[in-house]
Amino acid sequence: MTNPIHAQLQPGSRIGGSLVFDLRMSWRGLRINTMCNALSKPHERESFKSDEEDFMARFELTETERAMVRQRDFSGLLEAGGNIYYLIKLGAVTGNGLYRIGARMRGETYEEFLATRNVPDSV
Amino acid sequence: MARIVAGIGTSHVPSIGGAYDRGKTETPAWKPLFDAYVPVRQWLKDLQPDVCIMVYNDHGADFFFDRYPTFAVGCADRYAIADEGFGTRALPIIRGDLEFSQHLCQSLVYDEFDLTICQQMAVEHGFLVPMHLCFDPSETGWPVASVPIAVNVLQHPLPTARRCWRLGQAIRRAVESYPADIKVAIIGTGGMSHKLTGPHFGQMQADNDQDFLDRIERDPESLTNITHQELMHRFGVEGIELIMWLVMRGAMSPSARKIHRNYYAPMTTGMGMITLEEDQ
Numbered sequence: 001m002t003n004p005i006h007a008q009l010q011p012g013s014r015i016g017g018s019l020v021f022d023l024r025m026s027w028r029g030l031r032i033n034t035m036c037n038a039l040s041k042p043h044e045r046e047s048f049k050s051d052e053e054d055f056m057a058r059f060e061l062t063e064t065e066r067a068m069v070r071q072r073d074f075s076g077l078l079e080a081g082g083n084i085y086y087l088i089k090l091g092a093v094t095g096n097g098l099y100r101i102g103a104r105m106r107g108e109t110y111e112e113f114l115a116t117r118n119v120p121d122s123v
Numbered sequence: 124m125a126r127i128v129a130g131i132g133t134s135h136v137p138s139i140g141g142a143y144d145r146g147k148t149e150t151p152a153w154k155p156l157f158d159a160y161v162p163v164r165q166w167l168k169d170l171q172p173d174v175c176i177m178v179y180n181d182h183g184a185d186f187f188f189d190r191y192p193t194f195a196v197g198c199a200d201r202y203a204i205a206d207e208g209f210g211t212r213a214l215p216i217i218r219g220d221l222e223f224s225q226h227l228c229q230s231l232v233y234d235e236f237d238l239t240i241c242q243q244m245a246v247e248h249g250f251l252v253p254m255h256l257c258f259d260p261s262e263t264g265w266p267v268a269s270v271p272i273a274v275n276v277l278q279h280p281l282p283t284a285r286r287c288w289r290l291g292q293a294i295r296r297a298v299e300s301y302p303a304d305i306k307v308a309i310i311g312t313g314g315m316s317h318k319l320t321g322p323h324f325g326q327m328q329a330d331n332d333q334d335f336l337d338r339i340e341r342d343p344e345s346l347t348n349i350t351h352q353e354l355m356h357r358f359g360v361e362g363i364e365l366i367m368w369l370v371m372r373g374a375m376s377p378s379a380r381k382i383h384r385n386y387y388a389p390m391t392t393g394m395g396m397i398t399l400e401e402d403q
Contacts, residue, residue, distance in 0.1 A: 008351040017321035018360035022279040085182040089208030102324035119389030121152035
């Protein structure tokens, strides 16, 4: 750890099973995150709902990225550089809240996931 | 001369905002969280701060990775409520203190913090949840003016823990060089432990959170030497937000007294709170 550039963070690492969103990830995920960012505007949410394929084309997603959006494959989108806070907007517009997305990351149903929580009623 | 009267560290978990908006503050699931802030609001009401500096992070509501500031400071007379992708929450617009913000920005830049100065800024749950936990809005708006300070805790490289601490120290110098006789509160937000991606989604580390609460009060400098790698190991990748509490603590005197402390971990994030008061 003598190189100060690496003193804060070991590059390319996962920590506790989680991806670390760094500049390489951010560049890789720029198209996905740009599209998700647009979903902060009500009229863009309507555009997505009315024609998802046209919406993805407008943001120039690759075919692989489009397939992951169609399948609501949030884990795949994360690996492809999607940032969780932007993917939450895609989750909201497709009826996949954060806890549902998270349950799938754990390989559990939503109900199974809730049963693991200290206070499942605090949803 | 202006002075800092109060410092608060608090989580800003978005589900707290949802519970607040849906009137769930008295339900068994949420009461342990909301009840802890009742005395905090009274304490702040008695202290009567004129300005609240809110150190928070944007979660994609107003900033994007096309250009991403490390430290962004609001420098306007008002701040809109942002749409995070779910619609806009029915909260009063945030009142700014333009003159104080301009002084703060000038002082921080000449103190060698290279800020992004924002004359237009919309705020979201990172700001709003601590705001309504600590202050009651009325028909005329919020009882305090605010200065939002957004910190990059999303896209590594992030500012180091020590840099956040030093920003707090520079904020204190800025406040103490402001000629008007106003009282300032500062809130550092975020965390505590949480993991939002991967097979351990939702895992919390309550012991590490309690240790952080101990240290932020009594031994905050010990936290400034910890690397991002180690912080994410202890608090989860998203728990790195806790570096923003160090901005608050750096702005407070070492001898500031703890007044309140709370911890509640119902779901996927350790929800912590501590308040500190300066000797008058």
